[in-house]
Amino acid sequence: MSFLHPALLWALPLAAAPLVIHLLFRWRHRPVVFSDLVLLAEAAARTMPRRRLEEWLLVAVRCALAALLVAFFARPLLHWGLGGPPADEKTGMDVVILLDASYSMGAVTQGRSRFERAKQVAATVLASLRPQDRAAVVAFSDRIEGSSGELDSGKERLLPWLERASPSWHGTDYRLALESAFSILSRSASGRKAVVVLSDNARHGWRSLKPADTAAAVPFFDPKVRLAGLAWPDAPGNAAVEPARLEGETLAVPVTLWGRPSADTDLTVVRGGRPTAKTRAALKRGVNMALFQLGASTGALTGRVEARPDALAADDASHFAFTVRERPRVLALEAASRELPTFQGGYFLKRAFQSALFPLEASFADPADLPRARLEGIKAVIVLSPEAVDGAGAARLEAFVRDGGGLWVVPDGRAGAGPALGPVLPARIAGPSGAGTGLRVEAAGALLGLPFRWAEFDLEKVSFDRAFRLEPKEGAETWFRTGRGDPALVAGRLGRGLVMVSAAPFQPSWSNLPLKPVFPALVSAALLRLTRAAGPAERQNLRLEEVFTHAWQPEAAPLQAVITGPDRMTHRLPVLDGRIQFARTDLPGLYDLRAEGPAGREETAFAVNLDPALQEGDLQGEPDVPWTLIGEARFAEDLYRLLFGREVRHYALAGLLLLLVAESLLMRKP
Amino acid sequence: MRYLDSLALAQIKNLRLPPLRRLAAEGTLGGRHRSAYKGFSQEFAEHREYVPGDELKFIDWKVYARKDRYYVRQFIDEKSLKSYFLLDVSGSMAYREGGTMTKYEYACRWTLAMAYLILKQKDQVGLATFDAKPRDFLSPEDRMQHLRLMDDVLARTEPAGVADMPAAMQAFSEHLHRRSLLLVFTDLLGDPVAMRRSLRAFRAMKHEVLVLQVLDPAERELPWDGQVRVEGLEGGAPVDLDAAALREPYRRRFEAEMRLNEAAFREAEIHYRVLWTDRPWFDSLSHFLTRLSQSY
Numbered sequence: 001m002s003f004l005h006p007a008l009l010w011a012l013p014l015a016a017a018p019l020v021i022h023l024l025f026r027w028r029h030r031p032v033v034f035s036d037l038v039l040l041a042e043a044a045a046r047t048m049p050r051r052r053l054e055e056w057l058l059v060a061v062r063c064a065l066a067a068l069l070v071a072f073f074a075r076p077l078l079h080w081g082l083g084g085p086p087a088d089e090k091t092g093m094d095v096v097i098l099l100d101a102s103y104s105m106g107a108v109t110q111g112r113s114r115f116e117r118a119k120q121v122a123a124t125v126l127a128s129l130r131p132q133d134r135a136a137v138v139a140f141s142d143r144i145e146g147s148s149g150e151l152d153s154g155k156e157r158l159l160p161w162l163e164r165a166s167p168s169w170h171g172t173d174y175r176l177a178l179e180s181a182f183s184i185l186s187r188s189a190s191g192r193k194a195v196v197v198l199s200d201n202a203r204h205g206w207r208s209l210k211p212a213d214t215a216a217a218v219p220f221f222d223p224k225v226r227l228a229g230l231a232w233p234d235a236p237g238n239a240a241v242e243p244a245r246l247e248g249e250t251l252a253v254p255v256t257l258w259g260r261p262s263a264d265t266d267l268t269v270v271r272g273g274r275p276t277a278k279t280r281a282a283l284k285r286g287v288n289m290a291l292f293q294l295g296a297s298t299g300a301l302t303g304r305v306e307a308r309p310d311a312l313a314a315d316d317a318s319h320f321a322f323t324v325r326e327r328p329r330v331l332a333l334e335a336a337s338r339e340l341p342t343f344q345g346g347y348f349l350k351r352a353f354q355s356a357l358f359p360l361e362a363s364f365a366d367p368a369d370l371p372r373a374r375l376e377g378i379k380a381v382i383v384l385s386p387e388a389v390d391g392a393g394a395a396r397l398e399a400f401v402r403d404g405g406g407l408w409v410v411p412d413g414r415a416g417a418g419p420a421l422g423p424v425l426p427a428r429i430a431g432p433s434g435a436g437t438g439l440r441v442e443a444a445g446a447l448l449g450l451p452f453r454w455a456e457f458d459l460e461k462v463s464f465d466r467a468f469r470l471e472p473k474e475g476a477e478t479w480f481r482t483g484r485g486d487p488a489l490v491a492g493r494l495g496r497g498l499v500m501v502s503a504a505p506f507q508p509s510w511s512n513l514p515l516k517p518v519f520p521a522l523v524s525a526a527l528l529r530l531t532r533a534a535g536p537a538e539r540q541n542l543r544l545e546e547v548f549t550h551a552w553q554p555e556a557a558p559l560q561a562v563i564t565g566p567d568r569m570t571h572r573l574p575v576l577d578g579r580i581q582f583a584r585t586d587l588p589g590l591y592d593l594r595a596e597g598p599a600g601r602e603e604t605a606f607a608v609n610l611d612p613a614l615q616e617g618d619l620q621g622e623p624d625v626p627w628t629l630i631g632e633a634r635f636a637e638d639l640y641r642l643l644f645g646r647e648v649r650h651y652a653l654a655g656l657l658l659l660l661v662a663e664s665l666l667m668r669k670p
Numbered sequence: 671m672r673y674l675d676s677l678a679l680a681q682i683k684n685l686r687l688p689p690l691r692r693l694a695a696e697g698t699l700g701g702r703h704r705s706a707y708k709g710f711s712q713e714f715a716e717h718r719e720y721v722p723g724d725e726l727k728f729i730d731w732k733v734y735a736r737k738d739r740y741y742v743r744q745f746i747d748e749k750s751l752k753s754y755f756l757l758d759v760s761g762s763m764a765y766r767e768g769g770t771m772t773k774y775e776y777a778c779r780w781t782l783a784m785a786y787l788i789l790k791q792k793d794q795v796g797l798a799t800f801d802a803k804p805r806d807f808l809s810p811e812d813r814m815q816h817l818r819l820m821d822d823v824l825a826r827t828e829p830a831g832v833a834d835m836p837a838a839m840q841a842f843s844e845h846l847h848r849r850s851l852l853l854v855f856t857d858l859l860g861d862p863v864a865m866r867r868s869l870r871a872f873r874a875m876k877h878e879v880l881v882l883q884v885l886d887p888a889e890r891e892l893p894w895d896g897q898v899r900v901e902g903l904e905g906g907a908p909v910d911l912d913a914a915a916l917r918e919p920y921r922r923r924f925e926a927e928m929r930l931n932e933a934a935f936r937e938a939e940i941h942y943r944v945l946w947t948d949r950p951w952f953d954s955l956s957h958f959l960t961r962l963s964q965s966y
Contacts, residue, residue: 029899029910035765035773035889036859037902037909039927043920044911051915 002645004075011070018062022055058666065659072652077645092132093192093643094151096181097122099165100199102141102172104616107200107312109234115167118198121230121635125196126158128636136184137162140177141170142614147180151188169314169544169588171614172205175218182220193222194643197229201621201629204614227627228639236311239265239283240617243541243609244305244320251292251320253305257283258618265310269294271303298324302590302605315617319590319607321540328379328531329361333370335385346384346410348506348514352523360527370396379531380406384506386421387412394420402495406530409501411468413510425501426476426492433469433503438462438483439518443491457518464488464511467504480522489526498530540606545586548606550593551579558597565591566608671821673775674782681952687787688963717741751793751851752810755781756842757824758856760801760833761903765857767888769947774829777855777884779951782821784853787959789814797823798845800838801831807845832904833860836868843875851878858883860904862927870938879940883931887948890924892917 003009034040099122105115122137129135134151137158138144145168148161174197181195199205209217237260244253257263262283267290269277277292294301301322309316332353334346346364353362365373367385370393375381381397383389386409389397401407401424409421411429422428439462441454464482472478476492482503491500504510506519513519542548552558557578563571566589573580575595585591585608595602610616630638720729720740728742763774771779785795794810797820806823808816835856852872858865858881872879894913901908928944935942941962945954 025897029897030894031908032894032898032900033765033903034900035762035857035886035903037900037904037906038860039923040892040900040911040916040920041906041909043923044909044916046923047916047919048911051912055912 002077003071004077004647006074008070008074012067015063015067015070017066018059022059054666058663061659061663061666065656065663068652068656068659072649072656076648076652078648092130092134092190093194094185094188094190095125095129095133095135095194095196095639096151096184097125097135097137098177098181098195098197098199099137099139099162100141100172100177100197100202101139101145101165101168101170102199102202102205102614102616103167103169103314103610104172104200104202104312104619106167106314107236107238107619109232109236109311113167114200114232117632118230119162119165121632122162122196122198123159124636125639126155126162128640129153129155134188134190137165138177138180138184139165140173140180141168142173142176143170144176144180145170151184169586169610171611171616172199172202173208174199174205175209178209178218179220182218182222182225185222185225186220192643193225194639195225195227195627196639197227197625197627199229200232200619201229201625202616202618203620203622204616204618206622226643228642229625229627229629230635231629231631232621233631235259235620237263238310238312238315238617238619239263239307240312240315240612241267241305241307241318242287242315242612243318243607246294246301246320246322246324249294249297251294251305253290253292253318254612255281255283255288255290255307256612256617257285257288259620261285265308267292268306269303270306271301276303298326300324300603300605302607304590304607311619312617314588315610318609319541319588321590321605321607323540323604327361328527329363329377330380330382330527330531331373331375331378332362332364332382332384333367333389334364335366335368335388346382346506348519349382349384349523352520360531367393375400375405378405380408380527382408382410382527383421384410385412386410389420391420394424397421398424398494401497401499404496406497406527407494407499408526408530409499410505411502413505413507424494424499425473426494426499427470427472427487427490427501429468429501430471431469433464433467433482433486434484435465436463436467436482436484436486439488439513440481440483440485441479442481443477443479454518454521457516457521459518462511462513462516462518464504464513466510470501470503479526489522491529500526500530540604542585542606542608543611544588544608545583546608548582548585548591548608549579550582550604552595552597552599556597556599558595558602561593561595563591563593565589671782671818672825673778673821674786674817678779678783678952679786682783682786682955685783685787685956685959686963687784687791687959714743716744718744751788751791752796752848753785753788753793753851753853754796754798754810754842754846755785755820756839756852756854756856757781757797757799757827758801758833758835758854759799759805759827759829759831760860761830761905762833762857762859763884764829765886765889765903766947767886768891768893769886769888770950771947772829773857773884773886773947774827776945776947776951777882778824780882780884780945780955781824781853781855782817783951783955785817785820786814789817795820798842799823799827800833800835800842801829802834802837804838804841807842809845810850835860835865839868839872843872846875846877849876849878851880853880853882855882855884857885857889858931859889862931866931866934866938869940870934873938873940879938881931881935881940881942883928883942883944885944885946887946890921892920 099118101115105118106113126135131153134153135158136151137148139146146165148158152158178195185193238258240256240258242254242256244251251269253267264280264282267279267281268275269292279290281288281290301324302320304317304319306317332346332349350364367388370389381400397407409425437460439459467482467486470487470490472487472490473492476490478487478490480488482488486503488503489500491498506514508515557575559575561573561575561580563573563582566587571582571584573582588609591606591608593604593606628642630642717730717733718741720742724742730741730743733741757777759774763777764772766772769776788795789812792812794812795816796810797808799805806827808819808823854869869879869881892913896913898913899908899910932942943958
């Protein structure tokens, strides 16, 4: 509510006059003498409380009468409801229209997207501007997408700008938008200013600002600026397909259901333009996981997962691109004749292989069978029973290593590495070593490219009760040491291959290493190094506008790479220092990368998806937004009424009459 | 005399106290009232056997001659009525707002006028004043000079203090050995229930009780306006009130209390009358006597 003549409100304190008079007379008692007070006090105690209530009621009514009288002459204006033309047709207003261009505005309701409807409303507001009014339009998401500039009264310039505005793939940040609007209005001297927020009032738009904090939190905030927004009566549900993960041979697709307790949808995996898998998913509110068995395959794995179209089409599909490499094969040699008790020998290793902890294919064989074993395709051999390897077997292994294979000799608890393998090893086993606590990583360079950092593990908690003392041979490297500095794992080249030897068997009676979380990491790192398998594949699934990086070995690097986006636009990138960086990932979809280098033609792909953390799939509006919500149908008209109000002097008059009646009724009471 | 000057005497000269037939006085002196006891007077009642101590002059020698026993003659004795004027002299009796005089002065005039009329009938009048306890006491006398004594006592008395009628009546009752006529002048303000109970106690002792409630019209009307702080003549915390707002509820309460008085005294066979001080005391007295003569 406001007033046409607010200066008259200075007379409002006069409304307190009845109260002051009442209090003055109430506290000024004329002393009188009476014969006896018993009856009088009794009657007073029975009567006065009610009488006092009536008196206060009367005072309140009189105060209200005076206040309403002042309000009547000040000409009150209402800014809500009631309909009718605005009260003030002459004063100009400055208005900044904030047009939400986040991708949730792409939600289609009543046959049109919210963005189109918001644009239509903005156009209506601009069209209704009077010559004395000025406006500016700012399109925003979680950044300022575009602005028409300073306040301008030229509709002919603003309307085409508005027409060109398009939705983005970004999230929502109201703080940024409001700051921009207040900043524009701070340069205006107009008496009437307004910010019109044409948005879906997204709940997720307040990450940097709580709705209740608006006044205090936004720079340039002006309390005189009126905030109006677009009300959306519909709040559709929406299922958002999020970026998939590849877990083994399974494609795991998170699907988040927003705004409904439950719903079902059809999920389709499309690869190479053809649907390859389909399932019906019964979704519950929140994150649901859909699993697709893709089967064993290697090489590039690209495609998209589609859901049945719903209100928001932008998040109905997510794209994926994986490179499935062949798993290196490893042969573990362990004396099969020995009945190995639990926790002895290769127990832990076997359990680790069985639980698919490592990206390796492992098979076990008896060292006695080594001469007859087929080592084709085997990348590395782990010898868990070295004493069982005879001379022929050792010769076979030496040839295997020299030919490029990897060998890891884990000493036997009784006999160490055995006599046959001694010459092959990169270190001599020189008797027992002392006990020690802790594990140190020495070969940081040799173990680069791992998906973890050694500091993540409590290496100081690894203890060696017993160990063999390793004396590295010339050219060998110590990769791990015990806490007291003795080598725990030594590696050395032999021919084209690599040989490693540990200082202790994988037995708790020697060391607690197999029981520690670092054990799978250490074995994984060692085997990856032995097999010369590539580390984890480079990231091929990115969020929107995340920089894509691709690298080649210097000798295999091409001169340039060509990336083709989902819009079929081609980008040629020079390869500098064996790598490219591509930042134009501003569209969700699959991007193809082609390059021709000395190693031949390389074709790969990467996927770019919307960031699910933005929660733009949630189409439910924030119920407590800091702006007055106005319906779409008569937005411009209601906006003017909100700003200028509608005179309601006749209501004040009616109120005056009512209060007069009430006053006379109260006065008539005995 | 202060309360019975020559003008007052001239006014009441022609008034006559009706015979209080209902009251059979038990006084020892002769008077206009028939005694409840047989005594020695003119009108013969019966004989009884002589007992030592009887006066010899009442021995009926004729009966002795016939019966050879001593008999004495007994007569219906006419005895004087003992009337006590009990005057409330508590602070509230000094109140005067709407009346022509204070309630105390009004009661005094009534007292002396009534006393005069009673003395004129050869009856005895006594006086007792009280507030929280008895203050002055004059034994009943049948001499006109007694009026001056009463006037002196009343003239030097200033109404003050808190009334405690039950306590005062209790103390006064110790002076009463015979059935008497008690004329109580009070405003009955304070604890009306206790007051009524104490007066009913006299009635239970077979005394004839006449309660004359002396009131100022202001005590019924609350003649003030606006916010007032009321201080009581008998003390107590002042009461702040809106007089206009309280007038009607107070009046209802006041009248209810008077109706209660009336009912309680009627039930106890106590004659009860309200004397408003805005009415000339002589008018109210003559009216009272007229009504009394009709009722006795």
